[in-house]
Amino acid sequence: MINLKFFNPKIDEEDLMKSYDAPVLKKAKEILGITDAWVTYSWGFSKQTEQEDYRFLEEKLENFQTLDIKTHAYVQGTNLVFDEHKEQDYWCRDLQGRLIPYHRGRALCCPNNPAFRNYLAQKVESACQLAVDGVYVDNFHFGQFPVPLKPFVSFFGCHCSFCQKKFREKTGKKLPVAFDLRLHETQAYVLFRTQSLMQLAGELSAIAKAHGKQFGSNSFDTGLDTKLFYGTDSNQLQAIQDYVLLENYNHPAAGKNNHQLGQDIRQSPVPVFIVSYKQAIGKHTAFSQHDINLIHSESMALGYAPCYKASEFTTRGTWHNLDFFTLQPPSSVEYSTTLNTNTDISLPGAGFITYLINRFGTLFLERMYERPTYRKLFGWIIDRLTTRPAKQKHHPQPAPL
Ligand SMILES: [Zn+2]
Numbered sequence: 001m002i003n004l005k006f007f008n009p010k011i012d013e014e015d016l017m018k019s020y021d022a023p024v025l026k027k028a029k030e031i032l033g034i035t036d037a038w039v040t041y042s043w044g045f046s047k048q049t050e051q052e053d054y055r056f057l058e059e060k061l062e063n064f065q066t067l068d069i070k071t072h073a074y075v076q077g078t079n080l081v082f083d084e085h086k087e088q089d090y091w092c093r094d095l096q097g098r099l100i101p102y103h104r105g106r107a108l109c110c111p112n113n114p115a116f117r118n119y120l121a122q123k124v125e126s127a128c129q130l131a132v133d134g135v136y137v138d139n140f141h142f143g144q145f146p147v148p149l150k151p152f153v154s155f156f157g158c159h160c161s162f163c164q165k166k167f168r169e170k171t172g173k174k175l176p177v178a179f180d181l182r183l184h185e186t187q188a189y190v191l192f193r194t195q196s197l198m199q200l201a202g203e204l205s206a207i208a209k210a211h212g213k214q215f216g217s218n219s220f221d222t223g224l225d226t227k228l229f230y231g232t233d234s235n236q237l238q239a240i241q242d243y244v245l246l247e248n249y250n251h252p253a254a255g256k257n258n259h260q261l262g263q264d265i266r267q268s269p270v271p272v273f274i275v276s277y278k279q280a281i282g283k284h285t286a287f288s289q290h291d292i293n294l295i296h297s298e299s300m301a302l303g304y305a306p307c308y309k310a311s312e313f314t315t316r317g318t319w320h321n322l323d324f325f326t327l328q329p330p331s332s333v334e335y336s337t338t339l340n341t342n343t344d345i346s347l348p349g350a351g352f353i354t355y356l357i358n359r360f361g362t363l364f365l366e367r368m369y370e371r372p373t374y375r376k377l378f379g380w381i382i383d384r385l386t387t388r389p390a391k392q393k394h395h396p397q398p399a400p401l
Contacts, residue, residue: 001043002312002319006104006282012320019311019321020060022067027324029067032292032308036070036273038136041127044076044106046084054130061131070134072216073127075120077140082107090116092143092158094362095177100144100158101362104369111142111200111231112162120200124207124215134214134242137204141220142197142231146179147357148224149350153179153186154357157193157231167192178358181228190227197231198240205240214242221248221261221274234264243271245307251276252294252335258302259337265304274299275307286313286322289330296330 002009018024020039028034041057042050057073064071079102080090092100092108100108109116120137127135146156157163159175167175171188179186201217208215219232226232238244250256258274265272276295278284287295292308299306311321368374 002282009282010318012318015320016311020057020063022063024324025063025067025069028310029069031324031327031329033329034067034069034308035305036072036133036307037064038072038074038307039064039132041073041130041132041135042075042123044080044084046081049084058130065131070214071132072134072136072214073130073132075123075127075135075137077120077137077217078111078116078142079103079106079108079139081105088115088119089113090119091160093160094144095155095159095358096362097159098362101365101369102139108143108158110158110160110162111197112158112166113160114162117200117203121203121207124204125211128208128211128213132213134216135204135208136215136245137201137217140197140201140217140232141229142193144361145229147354147361148181148228149354151181152350152354153181153228154354154361155179156228157189163196166196179354193231194227194233198233198236201237201240216241216243216245219244219246221246221250223260238268238270241270243273243305244268245273245275247275247277249277249279250274251278251291252298253291254278255336257335257337257339258298258304260339261304262302265302272304273307274304275309277309281312282314282319284313285315286320289327290333292327293330293333294335297332297335300332 002011025034025037039057039060040053042053061071082099082105090109090113092110094100102108109119111117124135124137143158144156147154155177156179159177164175167173167189170192173185173188176183176185176189179189181187204217205215217237219226219234219237220230222229226234234244246261248258250258254277256276258276261272261274278287278291287308295306295308308322311319313320313322
C-alpha cells in the first residue's frame with residue numbers, strides 16, 4: 001500500500017516484514033503491555049494480489065496467540081484500488097458522474113451499491129475464517145467529504161444511481177445538488193447518508209458476531225460533526241461495535257491533547273481506543289520515549305486505551321517500524337491539557353466557493369493524488385493545518401475528569 005500511495009518510497013522491507021515475528025511482539029508486550037493488535041488482512045487490492053498477505057498473516061497468528069494478544073484483521077473500508085477492481089462498478093460518483101479519488105490509485109465505493117455491500121460482506125466473512133479475534137474495517141465513511149463554508153457546504157457523499165434511487169424511495173424527492181445546512185433537504189440528506197452507512201456497519205458486525213468475532217471500524221476524530229463529514233453516528237457505532245477506535249491528530253507532542261473527549265470516553269459503553277498522530281502518515285520519525293510517555297500519561301488521565309502506531313514512520317526518507325528494543329516501559333510525564341480550538345470556517349463568498357468546489361473539486365483531487373508536485377504542495381498545506389497547536393489563551397485549567 002505504501003508503494004501505491006506514495007511516489008517511489010524507500011522502504012525498509014526487512015523491518016516491516018519482522019512486525020509479526022515472535023521476538024518483536026514479545027518486546028512490544030513487555031514494554032507497552034500490548035493487549036490488541038490490528039493486523040494486515042486486506043488493503044483493497046484484488047484477491048489474487050492479496051493471496052500472499054493472507055498466507056503471511058495466517059502463518060504469524062500463532063505468535064500473537066502465544067502472547068495472548070488479540071488480533072483484529074484489517075479490512076479496507078469504503079475505498080478500493082481502482083485498477084484491481086476496474087471490471088466492477090462499486091464506485092461513488094460526484095455531481096458530474098465522475099469517480100471520486102481517495103489517495104493515489106484508489107477510488108471511493110458506495111455503501112448503497114448492492115455489489116459493493118456484497119463485496120465488503122464477503123471480505124468480512126472470509127476474514128472470520130482466520131484464527132483472529134475480530135475484524136476491523138478501516139476508512140469507514142460514506143463518499144466525499146464536504147468542505148463546510150457555513151451555512152453552505154460543498155458536495156458530500158455520493159450521487160450514484162443507487163443513492164439517487166434509494167433517496168427517492170425514502171423521501172419522494174431528488175437527491176440535492178446544492179447544500180445549505182439551513183435547508184430541510186440538506187438535513188434529510190445528512191440523515192439518509194448516515195442511516196445508510198450505519199445499516200451497513202450493523203450488517204458487517206452481525207457477520208463477525210455470527211462467527212464469534214469482535215467488530216470495529218475506525219472513527220476519525222477531527223472535532224467536526226461526524227454525521228455531516230463522514231456519515232457516522234458515534235452513539236450508533238458504540239451500540240453496533242465491540243469498541244470504538246478514534247484516529248486523530250491530537251498527540252500531546254504536537255501541542256494538542258484529547259481532553260475534549262473526556263466525557264465521551266467516560267460515557268462510552270464499550271472500550272475506547274485512541275490513536276493520535278503527530279503528523280500525517282509517513283511525515284515524521286518514530287515516536288521517542290517521550291512521545292510514548294505523553295500518550296501513556298494522557299490515557300491514564302482520561303481512561304482510554306492508547307493505541308500506538310507501530311509502523312509507517314520515516315527516517316531520512318526511508319519507511320520503517322517503531323523499534324520496541326530502543327524503548328523502556330512508559331512513565332508518567334506532564335503535558336498540556338489546554339483544550340483544542342474550534343475549526344469552523346466562515347468566508348465571504350462562501351456560496352460561490354462552494355459552487356466551484358462542486359464543479360471542479362473531484363478534478364482537483366485527481367491531480368493532487370496523481371501528480372507529485374501537486375501532492376507535495378498540498379501535503380505541506382494540510383500538514384500545517386492539521387498540526388496547528390491549540391491556542392494557549394483558552395481554558396488554562398485541565399478539563400474536569
Ligand atoms: Zn452512491
